[in-house]
Amino acid sequence: MKTALITGITGQDGSYLTEILLKKGYRVHGIIRRSSSFNTGRIDHLYENPDLLNKKLFLHYGDLVDTSNLNRLLEKIEPDEIYNLAAQSHVKVSFQIPDYTAQVDALGTLRFLDAIREVGLKQVKFYQASTSELYGKVQEVPQNEKTPFYPRSPYGVAKLYGYWIIVNYREAYNIFASNGILFNHESPRRGETFVSRKITRAASRIAAGLQKELTLGNLNAKRDWGYAPEYCEGMWRILQHKKADDFVLATGETHTVREFTELTFQQIGIELLWKGKAENEKGYIKSIDLDKAKKLISYSKNKKVYIRDFTSRLKKGEAIVAVDPNYYRPTEVDLLIGDAEKARKILGWKAKTRFEDLVTLMIKADLEKVLKRGF
Ligand code: NAP
């Protein structure tokens, strides 16, 4: 039985990776941060599945800024594989807390690599959660493993250090350390302040009358959005490759935030009409197709109540999307589109879920939550 250690186990990717590794028969250890309230919501369901769990999941308090704790954990756990997913992962927030972001995302990676050397874990394999944010002001379209980097945020710059320290320790000390350069990947477990989830959550709440308006920043930024569980399977494949190497994981398709918003509302039967420019731009209800909404929520027991409320609540011509410049970034990444050909050829990995299916599964999940819990 292999043993894996996951940092960031309570995050979106950490939770999916845990499920994948447990299913593959791994013993999984995860590092969680001390918090004043519960922060294990994304992995709590695993405790309701004794077959999967079977005393194979262990949680430890720790933090990437606490070196002594990392050393102790490595000595105790002696993992075969380490997945370093912990990070201050929000790009906009990194402009507000740049020092902390660098401490965790850049130096946190170094602390881990040094702990591996000090403890003397010669056989361990290390996965680093690198990111398409490294490409920033893109120097090439699409972006692949050879595209030069040009990060555009304290987050991107911190992750650039993480990327290169992995390469350096691999070359200097022969540590099996690989970078996964992952493009945006989303899911119903995505944090609520990332744009995809912010949109699907707000749309479901607007439809249910719990929110009036969705307020966004830059509607024209383009992202290559994939489905998170598939990317977590890709992380595992990267560490199963015979030699340490760096891989891009992406869908090869790009869409604007505006398209994500339009498609989300379309899924619940609302066509948007955009009027105005820049911060004065708004999205108005052009038409409402109730049959479409009915189909999407046909699984719900509360369907009738919901549809009745939905009909009376929303009106043609109403503004439901607005722009707030507070969500703009001092420097933006305008366009990301990845070329994952190397991963396809060497690892046999390919993104399967298309943009439209991703949006549909996310809005469905948020609608279901609204209907079940009423928030
Ligand atoms: P996420 O949902 O924000 O999860 C981040 C995780 O890191 C959480 O478990 C968080 O703990 C933990 N964490 C934060 N600061 C920490 C610290 N100082 N010490 C220990 N743990 C800490 O992020 P994600 O979307 O799953 O992404 C996983 C990794 O992939 C991140 O490194 C991210 O930068 C990178 N990445 C993500 C994407 C994407 O599109 N999702 C793309 C490329 C790269 P709490 O739960 O306590 O906050």
Ligand code: G4F
């Ligand atoms: O959803 P986002 O915050 O994701 P972003 O900045 O692309 O970062 C995510 O993906 C990276 C991989 O490329 C990861 F490394 C990183 O950890 C994170 O997971 O924003 C996407 C786009 C941006 O251009 C942003 O300006 O959406 C635009 N946007 C427009 N309105 C908004 C909003 N972003 C957020 N978060 N909130 C808005 O209201």
